[in-house]
Amino acid sequence: MQLREAADALGVHYQTAYQWVRQGSLPACKQGRGYEVDEADVRVLAARRRAGRAPARAIEVRDWQAQADQLYAAIVAGQETHARHWVARLTAGVTLTDVCERVIAPALRRIGEGWATGRVSIAQEHRASAICERLIAVHAAQPPGRPRGCAVVATPPGERHGLPALMAAACLREDRWLVHHLAADLPVTEVTQCARDVNPGLVVFSAATQAGASAAVTAAAEVAAASPELRVLAGRPGDSVRELIRLARGRA
Numbered sequence: 720m721q722l723r724e725a726a727d728a729l730g731v732h733y734q735t736a737y738q739w740v741r742q743g744s745l746p747a748c749k750q751g752r753g754y755e756v757d758e759a760d761v762r763v764l765a766a767r768r769r770a771g772r773a774p775a776r777a778i779e780v781r782d783w784q785a786q787a788d789q790l791y792a793a794i795v796a797g798q799e800t801h802a803r804h805w806v807a808r809l810t811a812g813v814t815l816t817d818v819c820e821r822v823i824a825p826a827l828r829r830i831g832e833g834w835a836t837g838r839v840s841i842a843q844e845h846r847a848s849a850i851c852e853r854l855i856a857v858h859a860a861q862p863p864g865r866p867r868g869c870a871v872v873a874t875p876p877g878e879r880h881g882l883p884a885l886m887a888a889a890c891l892r893e894d895r896w897l898v899h900h901l902a903a904d905l906p907v908t909e910v911t912q913c914a915r916d917v918n919p920g921l922v923v924f925s926a927a928t929q930a931g932a933s934a935a936v937t938a939a940a941e942v943a944a945a946s947p948e949l950r951v952l953a954g955r956p957g958d959s960v961r962e963l964i965r966l967a968r969g970r971a
Contacts, residue, residue, distance in 0.1 A: 722747060722754040725761045729768070739764070743814070759895060763864035780813060780821075787825040794826060794847040795839060806854045815858050816890040820960050823851050827882070828957075848882055859889035866897040869919040870967065873901040873910045875934035875953075880927035883954065887925045890960040891967060896921070907938045911945050921967055925954040932956060 720728075725745070726736035739745040740754055745764055747754040780786060786809065793802035809818050830847045833839030839847075872888040874881060881903035888900035899917055901910065914922055922942055924935035935953040943951045952966055 720756060720758055720761070722756055725756045728761055729765055757867075759865050759867060763862070763895075766863065780809070780817075783821040784825070786822045787829075790822050791826040791829050794850045795830060795833070795843055797843070797846050797850070799850045799853070802850055802854060803857070806858070810858050815855070815893045816960055816964065818858075819855065819886045819890055823854070824886070824960075827851060848880075852882055852885055855885055855889050859885075859892055861892055861897070862895055864895055867895040867968075868897070868921060869899070869917060870896045870921040870923060871899045871901065871910065871914050871917065871919045872923045872925065873905050873913075874903045875924050875926060875931060875938040876904060876906055877934050878926050878928065878931035879904050880931070883927045883956075883958075884923075884925035886960055887923055887954065887963055890964060891923070894964050894967070896967065907941045910938070911942050914942065914946055914949060920950060922949055922951045923954065923963065923967075924952070927956055929956065 722736055722740065723733050726733045729736060736745065737754075740747040740756075745756060746760050747756045786805075789805055790802055793799075793805060806818060806822070809822065827847065830839055830844055834841065834844045870888075870891050872884050872891065874884050884900065884903065888898045892898045899913060899919065901913060910922065910924075922939070924938050924942075926932040926935040932953070932955040935955070939951040939953040943949060950967075950969070952963065954963065
């Protein structure tokens with residue numbers, strides 16, 4: 720619906736609804752000269768207001784690179800408590816999607832580059848990944864409101880790096896998808912069977928390596944052939960979780 724319609728549904732002036740969009744309290748997409756909002760987001764915000772809770776106020780992060788640098792310093796040194804507190808402060812005012820895309824992913828890319836040049840050991844790289852998995856898991860709760868849809872998230876056979884799939888699952892869940900997050904390196908037949916069991920509208924294969932990306936494309940094609948009614952997406956290294964959400968919503 721249009722933002723003006725959302726304002727009417729919420730019983731507030733258009734400028735109030737616009738301010739909530741600017742603050743990040745009401746998710747919206749710019750469409751031409753106006754904004755489009757999802758009816759489910761409007762219902763969630765209305766429920767919050769009925770419960771006497773003010774819309775959460777977003778914070779403005781002026782230097783995302785500095786946030787990523789802070790997280791990198793913590794995870795490369797194995798300072799999990801510091802990293803946990805840092806991410807907790809961020810997620811109090813920004814979305815988990817922003818934290819994953821603008822902070823955790825850049826920090827992990829820097830870890831990977833350090834491993835490739837010998838500046839970061841294999842143990843440090845594994846420890847950093849494990850810390851980030853726990854950081855994401857802590858904040859990957861299902862938000863209130865009616866689910867947008869059901870999704871299955873997995874990695875293709877041979878892909879043992881499960882962190883990108885975890886990010887995809889967490890960010891889809893934040894967008895109110897009911898997500899079935901499967902383990903890494905799963906046979907395509909198992910993903911297909913799971914899809915038949917839970918009847919999702921979306922299946923996502925995530926990959927952290929180029930070889931995994933090729934396998935994801937193949938796996939996606941197999942699932943799509945078995946269940947033509949499904950929307951199946953194949954992720955590649957470096958893909959944006961925001962782009963995943965846009966594609967998941969079916970927006971070209």
